[in-house]
Amino acid sequence: MSNDLDGRNALVIGGSRGIGRAVVEQLATAGAAVAFSYVSNKDAAAALVDDLRRAGRVATAFQADLGRVSDVRELFARAGDALGPLDIVVANAGVAIVKALVDCTEEDYDEVFAANAKGTFFALQEAARRVRDGGRIVAVSTGGTKMWFTGTSLYLGSKGAVEQFARVLSRELGPREITVNVVSPGFTDTDLLPERDRRVAASLSAFGRVGTPAEVARVVGYLASDAARWVTGQNLAAGGGVF
Template sequence: MGAVTSAGIGTETSAGTDTSAGRLAGKTALVTGGSRGIGRGIAERLGRDGARVAVHYGSNEVAAKETVAAIEAAGGSAFAFGAELGVPGDAETFWAEFDRHADGLDILVNNAGIGLYSHVGEVEEADYDRVFAVNAKALFFVVQKGLDRLRDGGRIINISSGVTRIAFPVTVAYSMTKGAVNVLTHTLAQELGPRGITVNAVAPGIIRTEMMDGIPEAQRSEMAGYSTFDRIGEPADVADIVSFVASEDARWITGQYIDATGGSLLGV
């Protein structure tokens, strides 16, 4: 059976240069899977930008509370709420928990997801169903049931993946889920444009999270070599892009797939 593992998780959240503190003041932002890795980096960055941040978690309440504490220690405002995704009724439960803490939303970052690392001939049906349930179906219905909470002029930012551009046979089913996210992104952008809502996808490559713990140094060097910058990305590299897309500066950008892989495999 193919291994199903958490995607985009970790604890390192090194920050990029912050020149825009306060530009999201008065906004409420929600980051799904916001307790660790890329999600935590995004949540902390939006907090530094002045947004009140809802940190969603699926199971790790401790990590979510640590993220909230980090945001508050930096002078921001945040709260955590839990809801498992990929199960029946997940979107209803998700929004019911959010509504206990906030009235309305300005920025929705769909980051939560799991990985499936198996070649096409090794993928088990149960694993296939699970990765689509979390990465595509849950995201779809979280958005659907959240549209009446999202204020006009808001932002939806979907975290996609560079594997929709680069063929990695070992991630075929996972890659398919992110392809579905890309289609949803440009379709929603067209539908929500009249409300002034922008919808974009940000697609990371290899990012340094706790998933990399235990990977031999030689393999890490190979992974770093995928990027034209010859390094592995940091959560802040993605978070800073999300910060821009969430801001008023990006008001004329919608329906776009933004490659955030550090120029991975450009010469292939």
């Protein structure tokens, strides 16, 4: 995909680590100018910007909390000021609380849904307003919405909402030739996957291992490219055959 995205401007929401970082690297390596957000890990964000700039890529980072709608709107405004009109938006940020449904508190619900559902909803709204005709919008969900693990009701419920937001938005933006899709990663080698679960996770894959952030990012990169101009309203599994 080298130089496939030359001249495109991209915003990745939640891009300082894990899958988000790999997406930033994928889009930048493919030629896009990339802005990305982080919540609190300023050092990781700065290191990623430095790495990309040393490689001759265009990258910039902004602090934003997806749980605050005002932060979401300001992020889009700052990204637009830095890069110009956006062509690609990837909504990747999110939080998880693992707890049995019966034990979840109202505070737990508000924390998870504020970031994963409400925050992503308004990020998609800003993307719909700002992405140029013919652009690409990708939301990151999880293969867990098809697997129903115990203790994940809040996380999976919020991500299920994201999948429906994207599906409807794909219809609404179709007349502008903007594609809207979802990528659902499976078990991936990030700090969100506990060490105790990795052996079982690997055994569920057709490949006998967990995925890498770069492998998921390549699927996002495909959806951001011209090769996927006829793909919209879809939820692409990037899980090594687990689901």
